[in-house]
Amino acid sequence: MNDMNTTIDLSALDHDRFKSWPNDQDYCVTCGLCSSDCPASGIDDFDPRKLVRMVGLGMKDEIIETRWSWVCTLCGKCQNVCPMGVQIPSMVRQIRSMRDRDATPGILHKGLETAIQSGNNLGLPREDFIFILEDVAEEIAEEPGFEGFKVPIDKQGAGLLTTIHNKLVNTHTEDLKHWWKIFHAAGEDWTVSSINWEGTNWGYFTGDDERMKIMTERIVEQMDRLEVKNLLWPE
Amino acid sequence: MATDLELKDGGVADNVVIIGGNACARQIGEKMEARNVPVVYIIRETAAGIQPGANVLEKAGVTDCRGGVGDFTLSVRQNGKRFTQRAGAVVIAENGDLRPDHEAYGLDLSPRVRPLSEIANGDLPDTVRPGESVAVFLHGLARESNPATTRTVMNSALTLARDKDLKTYVLTRNLKVAGNGLEKLYRSAREAGVVFVKFTWTAPEIRCSHQEIQVSFTDEATGVLFTLTPDVAAVDEILAPSPAFKQIQAAFKLRTDSAGFLQADNVHRFPVETNRKGIFAAGPARGLLGEHAWTADAGAAAEALTTVLQGKAPDSAHKAEINRNQCVRCLTCYRVCTYRAVRIDIARPRVIPEACAGCGVCAAECPREAIRFNPYEPSAVSAGIVDARLERSEELFTVAFLCGRSAVPAREQAFRNGWNAPPGLFMIDVPCAGSISVNHLLGAFQAGAGGVLVIGCHPDNCHSENGTLHAKSRIKELQNIFDKIDHPRDRVVSASLAANMDAGFVRIVEEFENRIAGFGAPDK
Numbered sequence: 219m220n221d222m223n224t225t226i227d228l229s230a231l232d233h234d235r236f237k238s239w240p241n242d243q244d245y246c247v248t249c250g251l252c253s254s255d256c257p258a259s260g261i262d263d264f265d266p267r268k269l270v271r272m273v274g275l276g277m278k279d280e281i282i283e284t285r286w287s288w289v290c291t292l293c294g295k296c297q298n299v300c301p302m303g304v305q306i307p308s309m310v311r312q313i314r315s316m317r318d319r320d321a322t323p324g325i326l327h328k329g330l331e332t333a334i335q336s337g338n339n340l341g342l343p344r345e346d347f348i349f350i351l352e353d354v355a356e357e358i359a360e361e362p363g364f365e366g367f368k369v370p371i372d373k374q375g376a377g378l379l380t381t382i383h384n385k386l387v388n389t390h391t392e393d394l395k396h397w398w399k400i401f402h403a404a405g406e407d408w409t410v411s412s413i414n415w416e417g418t419n420w421g422y423f424t425g426d427d428e429r430m431k432i433m434t435e436r437i438v439e440q441m442d443r444l445e446v447k448n449l450l451w452p453e
Numbered sequence: 454m455a456t457d458l459e460l461k462d463g464g465v466a467d468n469v470v471i472i473g474g475n476a477c478a479r480q481i482g483e484k485m486e487a488r489n490v491p492v493v494y495i496i497r498e499t500a501a502g503i504q505p506g507a508n509v510l511e512k513a514g515v516t517d518c519r520g521g522v523g524d525f526t527l528s529v530r531q532n533g534k535r536f537t538q539r540a541g542a543v544v545i546a547e548n549g550d551l552r553p554d555h556e557a558y559g560l561d562l563s564p565r566v567r568p569l570s571e572i573a574n575g576d577l578p579d580t581v582r583p584g585e586s587v588a589v590f591l592h593g594l595a596r597e598s599n600p601a602t603t604r605t606v607m608n609s610a611l612t613l614a615r616d617k618d619l620k621t622y623v624l625t626r627n628l629k630v631a632g633n634g635l636e637k638l639y640r641s642a643r644e645a646g647v648v649f650v651k652f653t654w655t656a657p658e659i660r661c662s663h664q665e666i667q668v669s670f671t672d673e674a675t676g677v678l679f680t681l682t683p684d685v686a687a688v689d690e691i692l693a694p695s696p697a698f699k700q701i702q703a704a705f706k707l708r709t710d711s712a713g714f715l716q717a718d719n720v721h722r723f724p725v726e727t728n729r730k731g732i733f734a735a736g737p738a739r740g741l742l743g744e745h746a747w748t749a750d751a752g753a754a755a756e757a758l759t760t761v762l763q764g765k766a767p768d769s770a771h772k773a774e775i776n777r778n779q780c781v782r783c784l785t786c787y788r789v790c791t792y793r794a795v796r797i798d799i800a801r802p803r804v805i806p807e808a809c810a811g812c813g814v815c816a817a818e819c820p821r822e823a824i825r826f827n828p829y830e831p832s833a834v835s836a837g838i839v840d841a842r843l844e845r846s847e848e849l850f851t852v853a854f855l856c857g858r859s860a861v862p863a864r865e866q867a868f869r870n871g872w873n874a875p876p877g878l879f880m881i882d883v884p885c886a887g888s889i890s891v892n893h894l895l896g897a898f899q900a901g902a903g904g905v906l907v908i909g910c911h912p913d914n915c916h917s918e919n920g921t922l923h924a925k926s927r928i929k930e931l932q933n934i935f936d937k938i939d940h941p942r943d944r945v946v947s948a949s950l951a952a953n954m955d956a957g958f959v960r961i962v963e964e965f966e967n968r969i970a971g972f973g974a975p976d977k
């Protein structure tokens with residue numbers, strides 16, 4: 219919130235405004251357990267109890283405006299300790315969903331737009347994606363014990379489909395190797411889709427349920443297309 | 454199922470007198486009747502609510518209570534008539550008064566500032582308009598809240614929010630929802646839209662004029678400054694002793710707590726005992742409010758009554774006895790006995806053995822040395838000290854008198870922890886530090902003690918209420934004498950302990966021994 223020093227007439231607020239939200243936030247007893255368990259407490263003065271309380275009191279403008287809902291990592295520790303069963307992460311998503319989409323934090327906004335258009339947050343073309351994967355596979359094949367290693371892209375009827383976090387084909391390609399070596403050692407029959415492989419779902423993080431569904435459905439479509447029964451979604 | 458109590462042989466009265474007719478009193482009565490114990494209710498009001506057929510003296514009061522457990526004689530006044538009523542044991546469950554706590558909030562009652570029970574009864578000021586008005590409950594902000602009041606506050610707030618569609622706020626410190634159904638009530642109140650504001654470090658500022666009430670505060674969870682302008686503010690109520698308590702206290706000679714309830718602030722009395730054996734205080738009489746507290750007390754009182762009527766209550770091993778030939782009827786004993794065990798028979802004091810708790814305070818205080826308190830007679834104790842001195846070869850000989858309720862258990866624990874008593878120290882266990890007279894102290898010095906230590910309970914926690922204080926004043930008395938004869942006054946020392954303070958005990962003894970060693974052995 220911008221100005222903590224303004225005085226608000228409490229009875230002018232509509233306390234029932236968010237009553238329909240299914241997060242039980244109204245039962246909060248302001249015990250503060252969530253705040254003491256939250257890894258993000260203290261960042262920019264955030265703590266989850268503040269948000270729960272503001273929602274309970276119906277402080278609509280303030281919760282939309284504050285950065286606090288964006289400080290939360292949606293890790294869910296708070297919810298584990300809350301004696302009143304308040305579903306805080308779900309409430310935080312609800313708050314995020316109230317912002318105009320172009321007012322959501324820049325990187326998330328842009329990434330999600332790109333993903334909706336291109337299938338991944340980076341806007342990485344299919345050929346580049348395949349090139350990167352094969353390049354990583356070649357490096358693995360040079361290591362003892364992994365001779366002849368190949369990455370099984372779009373393998374029809376594989377046992378397991380795995381999604382890819384965009385940073386693994388961007389800055390963290392080393393991390394791909396750990397996964398793949400394990401698959402290899404375990405004799406896993408696995409595959410990667412060459413399209414809509416994006417594992418992150420920024421629709422989820424921004425409280426954008428509609429786009430969250432689109433991103434999810436795309437993954438399911440790949441399972442159908444490749445006739446794979448099992449999904450590994452490391453996000 | 455009714456069961457016959459096996460009463461103590463020789464008990465004169467086997468009945469119970471219950472003072473009061475409220476739900477707590479009635480539960481005690483029903484429990485005793487179920488045990489086939491005759492019950493007599495004495496109530497100030499009418500017998501409304503008491504089961505038909507019960508033995509009730511209504512519109513009656515007790516003006517005096519003589520005797521001891523198993524044999525009390527109550528003086529009763531009813532409709533201008535006076536008569537006596539025997540009782541084996543008595544329980545007082547008289548109602549207190551509910552008083553609005555507005556003064557603690559700096560408020561006066563006004564058309565907008567109303568007592569909680571009025572609002573709870575649905576009695577709203579004309580200024581309140583359904584669907585528009587704002588109501589505020591002030592609860593437990595000035596002192597610890599009571600769960601029974603919390604229940605009333607939440608019920609009333611729920612009703613105002615749900616049935617009158619008022620914007621309803623509860624301003625509170627701790628909201629204690631541990632009682633039966635209270636958390637559910639909290640949830641229902643929240644669902645109805647009641648907003649709770651909890652204060653831990655701060656307090657709301659409440660200003661009140663003829664026109665309006667202004668409440669402002671910082672919400673501690675968010676740090677936001679809020680104001681409220683309620684159309685009605687309900688102030689919660691606290692239980693206070695009613696005027697009848699003073700009269701009951703005087704009639705039964707009970708020790709009260711600081712507020713005037715009929716049980717002293719002394720852990721030894723919990724849950725339902727008073728300073729008089731066989732007289733109990735339950736529920737509102739000892740300041741408790743709420744159905745659950747009353748039910749718990751009724752159970753505790755029924756158990757306690759049963760125990761004393763069966764003669765199974767722990768009794769003291771030693772009893773004081775007055776030698777009538779030596780007594781000059783100064784009535785010091787009558788005044789100092791916390792347990793009201795000294796009775797006056799035609800201007801002559803007599804100890805009622807059943808009521809005597811064996812503290813020895815009267816014997817130590819009697820100016821005529823007319824009270825025998827075996828085996829703690831000063832002459833006998835002094836003889837024991839002389840023997841102990843002869844058995845010890847140490848240069849420095851010291852004596853400690855230890856109260857059986859505090860210092861003795863602390864010492865026993867110290868022994869179990871491997872403590873070794875200084876070889877020159879002789880310890881004498883006594884029932885209460887208040888039983889130590891100047892004669893006891895002088896006897897120790899005469900036997901050659903270089904120093905004398907008396908350890909009693911903490912003054913607020915003394916079973917005989919004033920035992921430690923009596924001991925301390927005896928010691929002062931002796932110190933004043935020492936000052937006059939240029940003898941180090943700190944050769945006699947008093948200290949206080951709780952029974953679990955074994956380390957404290959060791960430290961007190963060490964400091965005492967060091968101090969006396971500094972003075973050296975006394976002149977022969």
Ligand code: SF4
Pocket residue numbers: 255256257258259266289290291292293294295296297306307310
């Ligand atoms: S979900 Fe958000 S508010 Fe809850 S503990 Fe994690 S970071 Fe904190």
Ligand code: SF4
Pocket residue numbers: 245246247248249250251252253266267270296299300301302303304
């Ligand atoms: S832990 Fe639950 S009840 Fe406690 S402050 Fe947080 S949300 Fe409220």
Ligand code: SF4
Pocket residue numbers: 775776779780781782783784785786787802818819820821822823824
């Ligand atoms: S204190 Fe002693 S002298 Fe005085 S009345 Fe009692 S017994 Fe008698």
Ligand code: SF4
Pocket residue numbers: 772773789790791792793794795804808809810811812813814815816
């Ligand atoms: S020994 Fe104590 S309880 Fe007994 S009569 Fe004397 S003062 Fe009262």
